[in-house]
Amino acid sequence: MLKNLILVLNCGSSSVKFAVLNPINKKKYLFGLVERLYISRSMITWNTKEIRNQLVIGDNLSHEKAFHFIINKIFNCEKSLFSRILAVGHRVVHGGMSLKESVIINDFVIQEIKKNIIFSPLHNPINLLGIEASLKYFPHLSKKNVAVLDTAFYHTLPESSYLYAIPYNLYSKYGIRRYGAHGISHFYVSQQASNILNIQFQGLNVISCHLGSGSSVTVIKNGKCMDTSMGLTPLEGLVMGTRSGDIDPAIIFFMNKEIGMSLIDIEDILINQSGILGLTDGITSDFRYIENNYDTDTISQRAVNIFCHRLAKYISAYTSLLDGRLDAIIFTGGIGENSTLVREIIISRLSIFGMKINNELNRSTRFGKSGFINKRNTIPILVIPTNEELIIAQETIKLFN
Ligand code: AMP
Numbered sequence: 001m002l003k004n005l006i007l008v009l010n011c012g013s014s015s016v017k018f019a020v021l022n023p024i025n026k027k028k029y030l031f032g033l034v035e036r037l038y039i040s041r042s043m044i045t046w047n048t049k050e051i052r053n054q055l056v057i058g059d060n061l062s063h064e065k066a067f068h069f070i071i072n073k074i075f076n077c078e079k080s081l082f083s084r085i086l087a088v089g090h091r092v093v094h095g096g097m098s099l100k101e102s103v104i105i106n107d108f109v110i111q112e113i114k115k116n117i118i119f120s121p122l123h124n125p126i127n128l129l130g131i132e133a134s135l136k137y138f139p140h141l142s143k144k145n146v147a148v149l150d151t152a153f154y155h156t157l158p159e160s161s162y163l164y165a166i167p168y169n170l171y172s173k174y175g176i177r178r179y180g181a182h183g184i185s186h187f188y189v190s191q192q193a194s195n196i197l198n199i200q201f202q203g204l205n206v207i208s209c210h211l212g213s214g215s216s217v218t219v220i221k222n223g224k225c226m227d228t229s230m231g232l233t234p235l236e237g238l239v240m241g242t243r244s245g246d247i248d249p250a251i252i253f254f255m256n257k258e259i260g261m262s263l264i265d266i267e268d269i270l271i272n273q274s275g276i277l278g279l280t281d282g283i284t285s286d287f288r289y290i291e292n293n294y295d296t297d298t299i300s301q302r303a304v305n306i307f308c309h310r311l312a313k314y315i316s317a318y319t320s321l322l323d324g325r326l327d328a329i330i331f332t333g334g335i336g337e338n339s340t341l342v343r344e345i346i347i348s349r350l351s352i353f354g355m356k357i358n359n360e361l362n363r364s365t366r367f368g369k370s371g372f373i374n375k376r377n378t379i380p381i382l383v384i385p386t387n388e389e390l391i392i393a394q395e396t397i398k399l400f401n
Contacts, residue, residue, distance in 0.1 A: 003086040005029065005096060006393035007138075010091040011130040013122050014038060016066045018046075018082055023393035031079055031389065032074065034066040041138055042066070046074055063126065067133040087144035088134045089396030091184060091388060092118035092127045093234065095149035097175045102395040104153065105131060105145040113147065119179065119233050122271060146396040153183030153218075155226050161227040178236075179230035182210045186218040188391045189332045189384040192370075194223075196382065197327055205322045207315055210386065211342065212333030213241040215287070217311065219318035226321050235271060238314065239307045241285035244274035246310070265336075279303040287335045289344075294341060308342060312349040319353055328380040329355065331373075337385050338366045347381060355379045 004024070010017040019031035022240075032046025034057075042061030045054045056078025057069055075082055090105070096116040103109055111133065117124045134145050143351040156163075162178040163171060170176045186208045193208075194201040202223040211215045215238040218228040229245075238245045247270070255261045261269075269278075276283040280299050284290065290300035319326055329350075335342055340362050347357040356375040365371045365383045 001083055003084055004085045005081070005086060006391040007088045007134075008091075008392045008396075008397045009088065009130040009134060010388055010392065011063065011126045012095075013126055014213075016063060016130070016359050017389065018070055019389040019393070020078075020085065021061055021389065021393050023390065023397045026390060028389075030074070030078060032070070034070065036060070037061050037063060037066060044069065048078065060197070063129045064133070067137070069131075069175070071133075071137045083212065085138075085141065087146060087396050087400055088138065088141055089146045089148055089392040090127060090134070091150065091392055092125035092147040093150045093181055094179065094201045095147070095151045096179070098150055099147065100152060100155050102146055102399060104399055105147050106143075106209050113260045120181070120265075123181075123234065131233045144400065146392075146399055148184060148392045148395045150183045153180045153187045153340070154178070154180035154228060156224040157228070158226065159299055164231075176232055178228070178231045179233075180216070180218065180225070181230040181234040182214065182216045182218070182228075183225075183321050184388045184391045185210045185332060185386040186216075186225075186228075188387050189330045189382075190220050190223075192384050193328050193330055193382055196370075196384075197380065199327055205325050205327045206330055207318050207322075207326065207328075208330040208332070209311065209315070209346075210333040211238070211311070211331065211335035211339070214243065215240050215245075215311075215333065217314045217318065219321050221322055227318060237277070239303075239310050239312075240275040241287075242277045244270045244278065276303050276307065279306055287339060291341050304345070308345040308349065310373050311342075312346055314348060315346070316353070319350075326353070326379055327381050330382045330384055332386040333385050337368070337383060339384070340366065343381075343383075347374075353379065355381065357381065 004022055005020050006023055008019045014037045015035040017033050021028045030048050034044045036042045038060055040059045043056050043060055046137055092113055094116040096119055098112045107317050142199055190208050193206050194204045204223050205221050207219050214234055216230045219226045235243050252266055255266050280303050290303045291298040294304055316346050343362055344357055347355050356378040358375045360375040365373050368385050370384050
C-alpha cells in the first residue's frame with residue numbers, strides 16, 4: 001500500500017478543521033470542519049467522494065469530543081484511506097524564537113510549543129490538543145507528526161518592523177518583538193497570486209488581507225514579508241471577532257489603576273470581549289450579522305466602519321513600503337472571501353492609490369470563488385480562498401522525503 005497521504009489537523013479556539021490529502025497532486029480525499037465548539041448546536045461538516053455530510057452533534061462539544069467523533073465516526077468508515085497516511089501535519093500558531101520552520105514533533109518541540117503559550121494563549125494550547133489527540137489515536141505515526149508554524153513566514157521581517165520602540169534588552173533577553181501570525185494563509189494566497197499574475201514569487205509585491213475571526217494584513221515585497229499587523233501575539237493590529245487589535249497601551253494602565261480591574265480581567269476583555277463583540281455591545285462577534293444589518297442598524301454600521309477604517313489605514317501605510325509598485329491587494333478568510341460590503345468600503349477608501357472596485361465582480365466573487373474584483377486597468381484586487389491545509393501537507397511531506 002502506497003503511503004502518500006497527509007492528515008492535516010488545524011485546531012482553532014472554536015473549531016477543528018481536518019483533511020486527508022495528497023500534497024503532490026493536491027487531491028483532497030476527505031476534509032471537514034467541526035464548528036461551534038463550546039456553544040449550542042456544535043456541528044460537523046465533512047466531504048468524502050463528492051458527498052457532503054452535515055450533522056449537529058450536540059451542545060457545547062469540547063475539542064476532545066470533536067476528535068473522538070472525527071476518529072470513531074468518520075475515520076473508521078474510511079479505513080482504506082487511513083492505511084495510506086504517511087504523516088500528520090499540525091498548524092501551530094506560535095513558534096517564538098526557537099521554532100522558525102516546520103519541524104518533526106518530539107518532546108523538545110512540545111516543550112517549546114508550551115513555552116510559547118505566553119505569546120499565543122488562545123491558540124497554542126488548542127494546537128497542543130490536536131497533537132495529543134494524534135499521538136493517542138495514531139500511535140503508529142507517533143514519530144511522524146509535524147508542526148507547521150504560522151510565525152515561520154515572518155522570519156524575514158526587517159528589524160524596522162519587528163522591533164518595538166521599548167528598551168532593547170526586552171527583545172534581546174526576553175524575545176519581545178513582532179512575530180506575526182496567519183503566515184501559512186498569507187504564504188498560500190500570495191503564492192497563488194504569483195501564479196495568477198504570472199509574476200515570479202521572488203519579485204512579487206502584494207498586500208494580503210486575511211479577514212476572519214482573527215484578522216491580519218501582511219505586506220510582501222519581492223516575495224518577503226516586510227511588515228504585518230499582528231505583533232508579539234495575535235492581539236495587535238486589525239479589529240477582530242473578539243480581539244481589540246491596536247489600542248493605546250495606556251488604556252491598560254487606566255483600566256487597572258482607575259477602574260481597579262485585574263490584569264487577568266483586562267486580558268480577558270481585550271482577547272475575548274472586544275473587537276466586533278465589544279463594538280456591538282456584546283450582541284455578536286459574527287460578521288454576517290453586522291453585514292446583514294448594516295443598512296438599518298447603527299450599531300452594525302459602527303462596527304463595520306471601525307473595522308474598515310483600521311484596515312484601510314494599514315493598507316495605506318503598507319502601500320508606502322513597496323517603492324511604488326503594488327502588484328495586487330488580496331482578500332482571504334471568512335470575511336475577505338465573502339463580504340462584498342467590506343471589500344467595497346475598503347477599496348472606496350483607497351481610491352487615492354488608484355484602486356477601483358468592479359461592483360458586479362465583487363458581488364459574484366464569493367463562497368469559494370477566486371478572481372479579480374477590480375475595474376479594468378486599475379490595481380489588481382484578488383479574492384483567493386485560503387488553503388492552509390495544502391501548505392501544512394506540503395510542509396509535512398518535505399520532512400519525510
Ligand atoms: P474564518 O475565521 O476565516 O472562518 O472567518 C469567520 C468570519 O467570517 C466570521 O466573522 C463570519 O461571520 C465571517 N463570514 C463567513 N461567511 C461570511 C459571509 N458570507 N459574509 C460575511 N462574513 C462572513
